[in-house]
Amino acid sequence: MRLKDKVAIITGATSGIGRAGAILFAREGAKVVVVGRRKAAGEETVRRIKGMEGEAIFVKADVSKASEIKRMVDKTVQTYGKIDILFNNAGILPEASKKQLKDLSEEVWDQVMAVNVKGVFLTSKHVIPEMIKTGGGSIINTSSNVGHIAMKHRSVYVTSKGGVTLLTKAMALDYAPYNIRVNCVCPAVVETEMASAFLKTAREDEKLWGEMMSKIPLGRVGTPEDVAYAALFLASDESSWITGSSLMVDGGYTAQ
Ligand SMILES: NC(=O)c1ccc[n+]([C@@H]2O[C@H](COP(=O)([O-])OP(=O)(O)OC[C@H]3O[C@@H](n4cnc5c(N)ncnc54)[C@H](OP(=O)(O)O)[C@@H]3O)[C@@H](O)[C@H]2O)c1
Known part of the structure; x- marks a missing residue:
């Protein structure tokens, strides 16, 4: 098993890519903390993991709220004793953000940046001290193909994902001395x-x-599993000499 005895927090694991990651990481031996705002959906992810003899808990938290993230990290450490892997995957692309910039409201701009960028900051900020205590870890952020190239009518979303790509590199530099690797996966349409x-x-x-x-x-x-397998590689010790990288999971979208 590729993640045997590891403890992994996955944000946005109530559906989609995060849920596929939670199931895959658990199948590979990790104890998984499923994070999101929807209780029933989070409990469904846990039910599926337990159904295959895996280990998981759901902790309800909004990644844009520091107090909820702090509580989630405390709960993880109380339950499993440590944190080896953080998959910062929660993200939003509201319909109201799919506009030209002049028609975009300030409220929607702030909402997207709060979840997609500040959420990665807050969760990492509270997890990193725990990783330092145990000698290292792996952080995987979900960026996007549009964290590298732009797209029409998506100004705030591409800005947020460009931010995640560079935040990944900045964190990689700051925490390499602590044996904490930080990489991102960059899916196209999934x-x-x-x-x-x-x-x-x-x-x-x-x-x-x-x-x-x-x-x-x-x-x-793409399928959620296409992205989950890329995240699994970055979470595992197989990628132990990789940090600050962007793994494109995009069917070749950004190759042309
Ligand atoms: N699907 C694509 O085509 C695609 C392409 C490139 C990148 N991505 C990125 O992939 C990631 C996962 O998205 P997905 O495609 O799997 O879509 P999804 O099924 O809509 O999943 C989004 C997840 O983010 C969680 N989330 C949203 N706001 C949150 C908040 N404030 N606090 C905590 N969790 C929150 C949601 O959980 P709750 O609602 O329960 O809070 C949900 O679990 C996102 O970062 C997205 O930007 C997706």
């Missing part, structure tokens, strides 16, 4: 709740679907 409205529209519109597929050399959208 079949999850976040992308469901867009994918539904695209599937009903042959031209739009064709345009999207022309940008993905491997000719399909």
